[in-house]
Amino acid sequence: MNRLYHVPLSPFCRKVRLSLAEKKIEVELVEERYWEGDSEFLRRNPAAKVPILKLDGRLMSESAAICEYLEEKHPTPPLLPASPELRFEVRRLVSWFDDKFHHEVTTKLLYERVNKKVQKTGYPDSANIKSGARAIKYHLDYMTWLLDQRRWLAGDQMTLADFAAAAHLSSLDYISDVDWNRSANVKDWYAKIKSRPAFRSILADQVSGFPQPAHYSNLDF
Amino acid sequence: MNRLYHVPLSPFCRKVRLSLAEKKIEVELVEERYWEGDSEFLRRNPAAKVPILKLDGRLMSESAAICEYLEEKHPTPPLLPASPELRFEVRRLVSWFDDKFHHEVTTKLLYERVNKKVQKTGYPDSANIKSGARAIKYHLDYMTWLLDQRRWLAGDQMTLADFAAAAHLSSLDYISDVDWNRSANVKDWYAKIKSRPAFRSILADQVSGFPQPAHYSNLDF
Ligand SMILES: N[C@@H](CCC(=O)N[C@@H](CS)C(=O)NCC(=O)O)C(=O)O
Ligand SMILES: N[C@@H](CCC(=O)N[C@@H](CS)C(=O)NCC(=O)O)C(=O)O
Numbered sequence: 417m418n419r420l421y422h423v424p425l426s427p428f429c430r431k432v433r434l435s436l437a438e439k440k441i442e443v444e445l446v447e448e449r450y451w452e453g454d455s456e457f458l459r460r461n462p463a464a465k466v467p468i469l470k471l472d473g474r475l476m477s478e479s480a481a482i483c484e485y486l487e488e489k490h491p492t493p494p495l496l497p498a499s500p501e502l503r504f505e506v507r508r509l510v511s512w513f514d515d516k517f518h519h520e521v522t523t524k525l526l527y528e529r530v531n532k533k534v535q536k537t538g539y540p541d542s543a544n545i546k547s548g549a550r551a552i553k554y555h556l557d558y559m560t561w562l563l564d565q566r567r568w569l570a571g572d573q574m575t576l577a578d579f580a581a582a583a584h585l586s587s588l589d590y591i592s593d594v595d596w597n598r599s600a601n602v603k604d605w606y607a608k609i610k611s612r613p614a615f616r617s618i619l620a621d622q623v624s625g626f627p628q629p630a631h632y633s634n635l636d637f
Numbered sequence: 638m639n640r641l642y643h644v645p646l647s648p649f650c651r652k653v654r655l656s657l658a659e660k661k662i663e664v665e666l667v668e669e670r671y672w673e674g675d676s677e678f679l680r681r682n683p684a685a686k687v688p689i690l691k692l693d694g695r696l697m698s699e700s701a702a703i704c705e706y707l708e709e710k711h712p713t714p715p716l717l718p719a720s721p722e723l724r725f726e727v728r729r730l731v732s733w734f735d736d737k738f739h740h741e742v743t744t745k746l747l748y749e750r751v752n753k754k755v756q757k758t759g760y761p762d763s764a765n766i767k768s769g770a771r772a773i774k775y776h777l778d779y780m781t782w783l784l785d786q787r788r789w790l791a792g793d794q795m796t797l798a799d800f801a802a803a804a805h806l807s808s809l810d811y812i813s814d815v816d817w818n819r820s821a822n823v824k825d826w827y828a829k830i831k832s833r834p835a836f837r838s839i840l841a842d843q844v845s846g847f848p849q850p851a852h853y854s855n856l857d858f
Contacts, residue, residue: 462779485722499704511699516686
């Protein structure tokens with residue numbers, strides 16, 4: 417049986433879940449509370465990070481490498497375009513979200529508010545929250561600028577770049593940290609992604625101690 | 638003229654320099670002191686990070702996306718193998734070094750000792766140095782384990798995984814933070830990479846305030 421070891425609000429896990437679902441690869445989701453230091457999990461993966469995908473008997477870590485592998489083995493529907501120039505743009509944006517956005521926004525809002533409580537490692541630091549709340553505006557404006565010129569973030573086709581962005585934004589939306597009124601075209605873009613069947617499992621996530629807000633799974637948010 | 642905006646000891650820049658050199662794509666190296674907040678540079682790239690490659694008139698950021706693009710446009714010599722399984726392993730290791738190793742070692746040793754001084758942002762934090770010095774041992778042992786089974790880090794062929802690893806280790810070697818006596822096969826592996834023509838420019842780097850140690854460019858270190 418294929419399995420994805422994951423944490424519900426992890427953006428790296430969500431990106432992989434979206435790719436798998438879009439490609440109709442069925443996996444059993446197994447929540448892996450890595451901070452509890454379960455040694456069986458560490459044995460499975462020296463990096464000790466989720467997501468870890470068990471696919472066709474192999475254990476795979478690192479979300480970027482997993483998504484490229486899925487693309488090569490299960491090319492339909494394609495989540496990377498055909499030309500090297502467009503593929504570059506997709507990968508650039510995936511790194512933009514998984515490196516820059518992650519560092520400037522996700523770690524400052526989601527990890528402060530949720531991970532610290534769930535993992536019992538302290539209280540949210542208000543300077544970080546402020547800095548994350550400031551940075552997300554700048555990122556939403558950058559997305560607005562991209563979407564002014566393009567139907568999807570990297571071009572005219574939905575790609576891994578959209579999934580990387582939606583993975584971070586959906587996790588932040590779970591804690592109501594995204595101001596959807598800031599940009600009509602970012603909101604339209606998110607509504608399109610949100611209504612895909614591949615998104616259903618993400619909209620059904622529940623995290624104990626953090627009740628799902630009403631707008632989170634509403635397609636008409 | 639093709640150009641690479643870079644910082645000499647940046648591991649992300651070094652990985653791109655190695656790919657370019659191995660593929661014999663000539664670029665002019667332009668040092669970009671991004672911390673001085675030169676606005677022309679910021680205009681060129683909203684991420685405000687090096688490396689930035691100007692190639693065939695386009696400006697490209699994000700080292701992973703750049704290396705994949707170079708691979709697609711200039712496939713010879715190949716730095717990614719042919720099978721999806723081996724390609725996965727290469728990309729997993731690139732992420733291992735650029736995410737985990739970077740976070741646990743490079744930021745704790747190189748950025749503490751060099752970047753803080755060069756960028757005038759303070760003094761090395763001894764807790765970080767200690768933690769980086771402990772973590773590098775564990776990473777060298779992981780490389781030893783890989784190289785016990787393989788000629789190169791990801792398999793029988795030299796790949797981007799070797800360049801990602803060598804990029805971090807060479808920058809740390811510039812400040813004498815790599816104990817080459819810890820593992821004979823890691824040392825042999827580094828000697829092989831170091832002797833490649835693609836490595837010459839990296840061995841010639843000089844950083845003011847940090848004189849190059851004698852062993853750094855010595856092929857018989
Ligand atoms: N580069 C990894 C990052 C994954 C990652 O950072 N996962 C977090 C959860 S969001 C984690 O498992 N952290 C555990 C740790 O760092 O110890 C990927 O893309 O898969
Ligand atoms: N994900 C980027 C990371 C590049 C990066 O972090 N570069 C550092 C120098 S080693 C930088 O320019 N930092 C400037 C900043 O973060 O403001 C890549 O792979 O190219």
